[in-house]
Amino acid sequence: MMDTLTQLIAGFAIALQPINLFWALVGCALGTAVGVLPGIGPALTIALLMPVTAQVAPESAFIMFAGILYGALYGGSTTSILLNTPGESGSVMTALEGNRMARTGRGAAALATAAIGSFVAGTFGTLALTFLAPAIAELAFIFGPEDYFALMILSFTSVAVVMGTSRVRGFTALFFGLALGTIGIDTQTGQSRMVFGTLELLDGISFTVVLVALFAVGETLYVASRNAQVHAVLNPLSGGVWMTREDWKRSWKPWLRGTLIGFPIGSLPAGGTEIPTFLSYTLERRLSPHPEQFGEGAIEGVAGPEAANNAAAAGILVPLLTLGLPSTATAAVLLAAFQNYGLQPGPLLFATNPGLLWGLIASLYIGNVILLVLNLPLVGIWVRLLLIPRPYIYAGIVVFALVGVWGLSTSWMDIALMVGLGLIGYMARVYDFPIAPALIGLILGPQAEIQLRRALAVSQNDWSVLVSTPISATLLAIAALVLVLPLLLRRLRRAERRIEQEAAAK
Amino acid sequence: MPPIDEARVGAAPPRPWWIGLAVLAMGLVWIYGATSIQSTTAFVGMGPEVMVAAVGAGLVVLGVLLLVQIRQGVTFRPQEEENADADAPPSRRAFLFSLAGVALPLATIRWLGFPLTAAIGFTLVTHAFGSHRTLFDLAVGAALGVGAWFMFSKLGIDLGPFLPLIR
Numbered sequence: 001m002m003d004t005l006t007q008l009i010a011g012f013a014i015a016l017q018p019i020n021l022f023w024a025l026v027g028c029a030l031g032t033a034v035g036v037l038p039g040i041g042p043a044l045t046i047a048l049l050m051p052v053t054a055q056v057a058p059e060s061a062f063i064m065f066a067g068i069l070y071g072a073l074y075g076g077s078t079t080s081i082l083l084n085t086p087g088e089s090g091s092v093m094t095a096l097e098g099n100r101m102a103r104t105g106r107g108a109a110a111l112a113t114a115a116i117g118s119f120v121a122g123t124f125g126t127l128a129l130t131f132l133a134p135a136i137a138e139l140a141f142i143f144g145p146e147d148y149f150a151l152m153i154l155s156f157t158s159v160a161v162v163m164g165t166s167r168v169r170g171f172t173a174l175f176f177g178l179a180l181g182t183i184g185i186d187t188q189t190g191q192s193r194m195v196f197g198t199l200e201l202l203d204g205i206s207f208t209v210v211l212v213a214l215f216a217v218g219e220t221l222y223v224a225s226r227n228a229q230v231h232a233v234l235n236p237l238s239g240g241v242w243m244t245r246e247d248w249k250r251s252w253k254p255w256l257r258g259t260l261i262g263f264p265i266g267s268l269p270a271g272g273t274e275i276p277t278f279l280s281y282t283l284e285r286r287l288s289p290h291p292e293q294f295g296e297g298a299i300e301g302v303a304g305p306e307a308a309n310n311a312a313a314a315g316i317l318v319p320l321l322t323l324g325l326p327s328t329a330t331a332a333v334l335l336a337a338f339q340n341y342g343l344q345p346g347p348l349l350f351a352t353n354p355g356l357l358w359g360l361i362a363s364l365y366i367g368n369v370i371l372l373v374l375n376l377p378l379v380g381i382w383v384r385l386l387l388i389p390r391p392y393i394y395a396g397i398v399v400f401a402l403v404g405v406w407g408l409s410t411s412w413m414d415i416a417l418m419v420g421l422g423l424i425g426y427m428a429r430v431y432d433f434p435i436a437p438a439l440i441g442l443i444l445g446p447q448a449e450i451q452l453r454r455a456l457a458v459s460q461n462d463w464s465v466l467v468s469t470p471i472s473a474t475l476l477a478i479a480a481l482v483l484v485l486p487l488l489l490r491r492l493r494r495a496e497r498r499i500e501q502e503a504a505a506k
Numbered sequence: 507m508p509p510i511d512e513a514r515v516g517a518a519p520p521r522p523w524w525i526g527l528a529v530l531a532m533g534l535v536w537i538y539g540a541t542s543i544q545s546t547t548a549f550v551g552m553g554p555e556v557m558v559a560a561v562g563a564g565l566v567v568l569g570v571l572l573l574v575q576i577r578q579g580v581t582f583r584p585q586e587e588e589n590a591d592a593d594a595p596p597s598r599r600a601f602l603f604s605l606a607g608v609a610l611p612l613a614t615i616r617w618l619g620f621p622l623t624a625a626i627g628f629t630l631v632t633h634a635f636g637s638h639r640t641l642f643d644l645a646v647g648a649a650l651g652v653g654a655w656f657m658f659s660k661l662g663i664d665l666g667p668f669l670p671l672i673r
Binding site for chain 2: 038051052054055085166168169171172175176178179182186188189191193194217219220221222223224225226227389390391392394395396398399400401402403406407410412415416418419422423427429430431432445449452453456461
């Protein structure tokens, strides 16, 4: 406990350096902007900035990335409330009640409860991260290669099952990413794999290229071909920035409950932000003394999900920083950013790079304060970003995608891959294949292979090593459950319904 | 922005067999690729071909499962996205214009350079989204391309020569 506090204080000493405060401010502003603007998410923004930040100290770069991660959540709530267009899936629930509030002239109160709720949840979530992360990292020291492999299998299974609407499509996306991850020189034996005689592929396919293609290019092609041409109604801000005494009274409990729901679920592999925000909304609706107001603009329906959303974002950092396990697309990009600097998140990073990790954690506290200031009184400025015509936003995205890909190594092959994978990203949207499993497969696949090889090397090719420790056996059992349980539940429900129908017929 | 007024093509086909076949084919390519990787005996554990073969086998299984689902009539609905109408029939013209904007650098970036390529690509994409102010869009794209080239070059990112034709 004392050690953690000492490390945190040292982290603040790093995060409060003027240069790092500057990067935190840049990250928060960029994050809020991409949260407000359509088509760009935090994952894509961080990926596009990765080449640029190669010139920046890793502490500063990660402080900026953390600002982007949190800022996008704050910005996302603005568009959800004022435009009824949730920028990311975690803001869907906010839009339900928040936009209703805005339409009835209570947009300012909705924005305020969202921002303060985000601040409360972000701060409590970061506090939990501060004390939980070192403990989990300590625990991870006892992990052997077979345990890590089992953990990655659990991550793969969860991501493929939870993300998207179909397990087959989730696994197809995952295996597509795993397949891309096998391209290039095998790091253990030096043999080339799946390069099809192309020298440029010997280094493998860059994560940035895949991410830019699947997200930016795929999204642009999809939105262009199905452009809604809808002129969304921007509800004007009214009613003052601050909440009334009644609003405060109705908001503080949902903030805390949202935090309690969001953080633990966000920490799970594939926990993400959708499930906790949905759970928080349902819970608030059930607990509210005014359930009839839900659907008409209940402030609890904004406060709870927004808090859950931000707490989950802090939770996402737990498996990433302690085990090197990304559970969302943004976490996968952050992992790639660590690897860009030659760093591997996990228990060793706490020992070898405490300054970087604790500086990053401390910056989350600071970022939350910056974001509250940026979003509460200055919300009117961010709303103006929505006035940029959509054609220029998407055309700008394409230009910056080109900067990100061409700037990697001015390689024609990278652009060809961007176009090809961009078409696959487009198809994924048309036929409803989730994209995050592909990214997680691409980034975790090679690591899973390394761990599997290590485990087999140690056990002299005895495959039973994979279930030889309680940790690996338990994790693999959970992975199997994640895979099978939804099927079993569905069958049970069908059987139940049949019995009910038969009983009714009698 | 004036609305796009061209004929719209039909919605996604109800039975996209080609997706299952493509996944199946990719799996077979990976399995075939695995056979051409030399399995080294110097390495205790598993050789470099195992992962490739396992991924290929997985893709084959998933391809077959997708084909079964498609045969059973499982629907593949387009995703809900901000600014996109998932239920609307896709516009082929808008798609081709935006694809041209994305693919243009393949043909031009080496001899026109980044700023000019970015300007033309920008204009093609704005056109895909219904803008018809070609000259204005070109100017905005050029400003963005030139600005990005100078800014990122200053940050140490190599975006190639400014105008390779007159280098």
